[in-house]
Amino acid sequence: MEQKVYVIGIGPGAYEEMTIRAVKALKECDVIIGYTVYVDLVKEHFPGKRFLTTPMTWEVKRCEMALREAEAGQVTAMICSGDAGVYGMAGLMYEMREHMELGGVKITVIPGITAATAGAARLGAPLIHDFAVISLSDLLTPWEQIEERLRDAAKGDFAVCIYNPSSRKRADYLRRACDIMLEYRSPDTVCGYVRQIAREGEEQHLMTLAQLKDTTTDMFTTVFIGTSRTRRIGEAMVTPRGYHYGTND
Amino acid sequence: MEQKVYVIGIGPGAYEEMTIRAVKALKECDVIIGYTVYVDLVKEHFPGKRFLTTPMTWEVKRCEMALREAEAGQVTAMICSGDAGVYGMAGLMYEMREHMELGGVKITVIPGITAATAGAARLGAPLIHDFAVISLSDLLTPWEQIEERLRDAAKGDFAVCIYNPSSRKRADYLRRACDIMLEYRSPDTVCGYVRQIAREGEEQHLMTLAQLKDTTTDMFTTVFIGTSRTRRIGEAMVTPRGYHYGTND
Missing domain, CATH: 3.30.950.10 (Tetrapyrrole methylase, C-terminal domain)
Structure with a gap:
């Protein structure tokens, strides 16, 4: 079973400012996880997905959820506003994967337009x-x-x-x-x-x-x-x- | 007559790493201008456009060409690899517009994924x-x-x-x-x-x-x-x- 999570930068906010690669990855996913405000920004463009959200300061919990979903075989997306690697979730995802001993989960970071x-x-x-x-x-x-x-x-x-x-x-x-x-x-x-x-x-x-x-x-x-x-x-x-x-x- | 030039970051190289907004703007253009290597990266995806290129160090000439095309009413794109605003052409386009006294040309910068x-x-x-x-x-x-x-x-x-x-x-x-x-x-x-x-x-x-x-x-x-x-x-x-x-x- 494949264990796979994308950490995706969705850009500053408008759907149009996303890359084609980010859109493709979101279409491929079973579940999309993010801070409530960001999930609301993309929701309408990806019908049929399961959406999970956590409030602002719950970053650790959010990453945990994403890694658990991926572990269970769900193709998972953790979305971040802007770029996933600039004050985004990409770093914590690697840290949490190590902490939770989930080395089998493959993390792919997809960059986005940062502020x-x-x-x-x-x-x-x-x-x-x-x-x-x-x-x-x-x-x-x-x-x-x-x-x-x-x-x-x-x-x-x-x-x-x-x-x-x-x-x-x-x-x-x-x-x-x-x-x-x-x-x-x-x-x-x-x-x-x-x-x-x-x-x-x-x-x-x-x-x-x-x-x-x-x-x-x-x-x-x-x-x-x-x-x-x-x-x-x-x-x-x-x-x-x-x-x-x-x-x- | 509208005088309009887009300065577009096409991302690091793959078509997929472009934003939807960048693709839309390129589709809207009459003429696409850039350094030869970058124009070759996008050419196949935008058939029917006029392509103009200059070699590497000809940045001033390249911006001049783009501004003249826009002045003549051609919807023009100046493409840059990565982001248009990080070691790209966005700055020189504003400088050259001032230098050439072409205040009527509207410059719109479209960001891209930088290296x-x-x-x-x-x-x-x-x-x-x-x-x-x-x-x-x-x-x-x-x-x-x-x-x-x-x-x-x-x-x-x-x-x-x-x-x-x-x-x-x-x-x-x-x-x-x-x-x-x-x-x-x-x-x-x-x-x-x-x-x-x-x-x-x-x-x-x-x-x-x-x-x-x-x-x-x-x-x-x-x-x-x-x-x-x-x-x-x-x-x-x-x-x-x-x-x-x-x-x-």
């Missing part, structure tokens, strides 16, 4: 050169380490993409992150954010780092801080890669 | 937590800045994904990068690389940082360097996010 690249596309091209991705959630990571990473990314003049910029409990975290960036980067640095990427009510905004510091965001927002060279071109936020195109080149 | 997340999925979950993406190509970036970024990413204990690890001219660049990482990270750090992701002859390997230093790679390879906590779990390279799942939790 960093989906959001970048909406704003222009902020991450076109070297960049760092940092989550401000201190649920699983000490805040000191997050601060240290912000500092190192700022020093290295990386474009920075911030996930989970704030929540009710962490209302001032984005402000704190901006304060660190401001030690190394001008208040005029081009920044932007996208809310609800590829979902109803999507919105995007460009601003300076000084303005970003005073901006209120939420868990559904992805923030982009430009490098020292990032420019605003019309409606877009663009980090130059260094191409020469002037008339005298 | 960082496609490669990570093949290896396990190396980028599941904060990470940095760095290209070792010094064609447009001074080597000193690349070194500085490697150093800052190493200091911050980021997982690091390296694009363009070497070429004929830059045979020892990956070795130099590993030497910098070794100043901050153990020689036993879990590393890996994927060659020809989603293309014929795809291969992947896990190894230590010490071994990576002596590995020969090429332009079609994406390299992953783990954090201090990245582990090897069975065949996979996994960076833990910090979930607790032990029996006593």
